[in-house]
Amino acid sequence: MVTAVTNFGRSGVADWLVQRVGGVILLLWLCFAGAILLGNPDLGYQEWKAVFEATWVRIFSLAALLSLAAHAWVGLWCTLTDYITPRLIGAHANLLRGVLVLVCIATLFIYVVWGIQIIWGI
Amino acid sequence: MLQVSLYRYNPETDSEPFMQDLEVDTGGRDLMVLDVLEMIKASDPSVTFRRSCREGVCGSDGVNMNGKNGLACITPLSETVRNNKLVVRPLPGLPVVRDLVVDLELFYQQYEKIEPYLQNHNPAPAIERLQSPEERAKLDGLYECILCACCSTSCPSFWWNPERFIGPAGLLQSYRFLADSRDTATEERLAKLDDPYSVFRCHGIQNCVSVCPKGLNPTQAIGKVRNLLLQRAT
Amino acid sequence: MASIRTISFDGVIVGGGGAGLRAALQLSQSGYETAVISKVFPTRSHTVSAQGGITCAIASMDPEDDWRWHMYDTVKGSDYIGDQDAIEYMCSVGPEAVFELEHMGLPFSRTEQGRIYQRPFGGQSKNFGEGGQAARTCAAADRTGHALLHTLYQGNIKNRTVFLNEWFAVDLVKNQDGAVTGVIAICMETGETVHVKSRATVFATGGAGRIYASTTNAHINTGDGIGMALRADLPVQDIEMWQFHPTGIAGAGVLVTEGCRGEGGYLINRDGERFMERYAPNAKDLAGRDVVARSMVQEILEGRGCGPEADHVYLKLDHLGEEVLQSRLPGICELSKTFAHADPVKEPVPVVPTCHYMMGGIPTNVQGQALTQDSGSEDRVVEGLYACGEVACVSVHGANRLGGNSLLDLVVFGRAVGLHMETALREGIERRESSESDLEFSMTRLNRLNRSQSGDSVAELRKDLQNVMQNHFGVFRNGEFMREGIGKLAELRERIEQVYLPDKSQAYNTARLEALELQNLMGVAEATAITAEQRRESRGAHAREDFQERDDHNWLCHSMYFPAEGRVGKREVNFAPKSVETFQPKMRSY
DSSP: OOOOOOOOOOOOOHHHHHHHHHHHHHHHHHHHHHHHHHHHHTOOHHHHHHHHHHOOOOHHHHHHHHHHHHHHHHHHHHHHHSSSEEEEEEEEHHHHHHHHHHHHHHHHHHHHHHHHHHHHHO | OOOEEEEOOOOTTTSSSSEEEEEEOOTTOOOHHHHHHHHHHHTTTTOOOOOOSSSSSOOEEEETTEEEEEEEGBBBBHHHBBBBBBEEEEEEEOEEETTTEEOHHHHHHHHHTTTTTOOOOOOOOOOOOOOOHHHHTTTTTTTOOOEEEEGGOOOOHHHHOOTTTTTHHHHHHHHHHHTTTOOOOOHHHTTOOOOOTTTOOOOOHHHHHOOOOTTOOOOHHHHHHHHHHHHOOO | OOOOEEEEEEOOOOOSSSSHHHHHHHHHHOOOOOOEEEEEEEGGGGGGGOOOEEEEOOSSOOTTTOHHHHHHHHHHHTTTTTOOOHHHHHHHHHHHHHHHHHHHHHHOOOOOTTBEEOOTTTTTBSSTTTBOOOOOOOOOOTTTTHHHHHHHHHEEEEEEEEETTTEEEEEEEEOOSSEEEEEEETTTOOEEEEEEEEEEEOOOOOOGGGSSSSBBBTTSSSSSHHHHHTTTTEESTTTOOEEEEEETTTTTBOOOHHHHHHHOEEEEOTTTOOOOHHOOTTGGGGGGGHHHHHHHHHHHHOOOOOOTTTTTTTEOOOGGOOHHHHOOHHHHHHHHHIIIIIOOOTSSSEEEEEEEEOOEEBOOOOOOEEEEEETTEEEEOOOOOOGGGEEOOOOTEEEETTHHHHHHHHHHHHHHHHHHHHHHHHHTTOOOOOOOOHHHHHHHHHHHHHHHOOOOOOOHHHHHHHHHHHHHHSEOOHHHHHHHHHHHHHHHHHHTTTOOOOOOOOOTOHHHHHHHHHHHHHHHHHHHHHHHHHHOOOOBBBBSSSOSSSSSHHHHHEEEEETTEEEEEEEEEEOOOOOSSOOOOOOOOO
């Protein structure tokens, strides 16, 4: 059993599930958004706004947003722990990765807050 | 004359590794790569590599030939040589001890980590434990692993995290015991695998499948381990 | 002499093959500090190449099967110079040892009843040769050795045996009292020479098939244990007895299991004739290996060989059908395609008798303690030394080993050694002391090699040695030709003692290793040659053109080769099993 402090779930299964379930939600949301775009060739702001004012669409979009953030987090954490390691780039790697992890968390947090503002601000 | 480019490194004399160009007279025969290495060693005894059974069952002579991992003793020149050129390097991703000999310590540690021995909590009967041919068939494609390390050293995830990711060889053996009807330690085994590294660093690249000299499929076995972990969690 | 680092263990086992790992397992289970010295990672040992199975009367295929029948077959197979007390022990304890392996996880093939699958092998019979062919060889497809070796290694991981992997044992350390106190070994990665001390040392170093040019044996089978024993002035027994396996792939030497014939395959000559029907009307292709090998050579000598050079015969398997071949003999299909370019499903495999197994070795008693003889030709235990597996000569194989008996030999006697050591250690063998001068002999040899400035190369000398053995001491032998071979070997010995090592580096120096191995090969070859010339009869694998009959009057005994004088002596065969009647020597036919 390998332990990893910076991993939130601490469980491989949880991470894996989050990415897969999140992936499915994202796919559904993209289909939904795509269908609206393709189904309404002369879509204007008002029609778009109307769609996104529906509560279920807001919840659906929020789920997609959180899925995107979670998906990105697991992926980025994996990538960072693959490449930013003492084995590959030397002793300063752990510090550097710590900083990059914080940057990722901060960025994702900002995007999530901003996204919520947009979804609920329409 | 076959053009051979051989990875050389002697820690006592070389500050860094280099490629040595050699010509070998194969007499037009379709030799195995190991035969070529033996011919080179007969004229230059300092050339260093591991070998034992020379028939592909002991797993000593895993090397990288023209970019692909495999066993030198069962890789005929016709299978690997292109444009009359053979490039032989050590297995990638592990420290080189000398020439084609790599330090397999990390590889063996990952193997040991999965507790590669049958565990059965019930007292043993006076004869063998019974197992139906169907149950036994589940071990085919798993128990044949020869620990040559061709798969794990072709796996990028193992290159990046050889201390943490068990790697295809270890995981194949892990499933060999999970799949054994005689093993009762499934829960304990799975509990030790449920972290973000041990199993889940496998991204299904399948290099392991394409290089395995015994034709085994570690990716499929890893998928089955993952399914067991999912069933256990849900 | 510079002093070298010393490390100490309760028990040291030299060799990480089946016998060594089984002994190590027994000892580490009992809590004694046990170390295995192996020149390769243990699962690379030659046991891994064993294919067909492990012969043992576990009464799975035939519920009536009896270990006494197995014992009868083994005694007969040995041409009556197998020790009957040892064979009795092996055959009777066998089932327990095999079930232990199964409990450890060995993935045996199975019958519909869920029991271990057994296949017929050569020389097997029911009811003391009266009941027809038996099926007694327990198999894991055709990878039994692989499955067995990995299982034993796994057992040792579980029991935390200490492994000194890629360490090479150079010489025994014997003190002034003649007791063994450990070995000198080289750590290959660093090149460091280390004195490994132990209260008891086990040799499980395997065979020496590499003395022949054509062999089924791995490159590593260089008779290191025999070489070390001979240098320590210990005798070897029945060393002239070399088994030629009937079915090595022609040209490559790679083994094709006897299980092929057990599953129904048979040999044919250039006329497509199933010629074994002429040589062994009852057992046919499943006669003893010595009988089949000689018949094949006879066919080739009489011009009925196959191929453009008429230098091999064919093993026909295609009639078994793809399904049987794929399920029972998958490894053979693979090997045949790779090394013979023949797919057994469609075409026969070209095969030729190939050096396979050393029946002789270090004489031991049933507990695995190494033996020597005192001046009155009485057995004397070598204190502190055990041997098991192919390097040992208990003797259960006598003049010819039956297929599937080598794996049984190594688990039964590996285990026996472990058990005896456990008791001996508990009763408190003291750590015997050795002095610096006891190491000197070995260090001198190493230093000579490290200072060598000229001489012949290892590769050249090894080739010469192998060719002499191949040409002068093959399937058929004759006195004059052997004496010529002995002369050539004497000349080679001098050159090999002065072998040139151009690469003097420390880190993973395989050139040094090969030079040391060559000196071991030389010892085995010389002992084989001298003893073979002296045994003036034909028995089992030892077939002489000038003495074609078995001579029970003079040679119903073990040969003993004493290295110091190059003398061949005799030792009595044991004819006193404990629980069954003695099997009296009779004509051996199949």
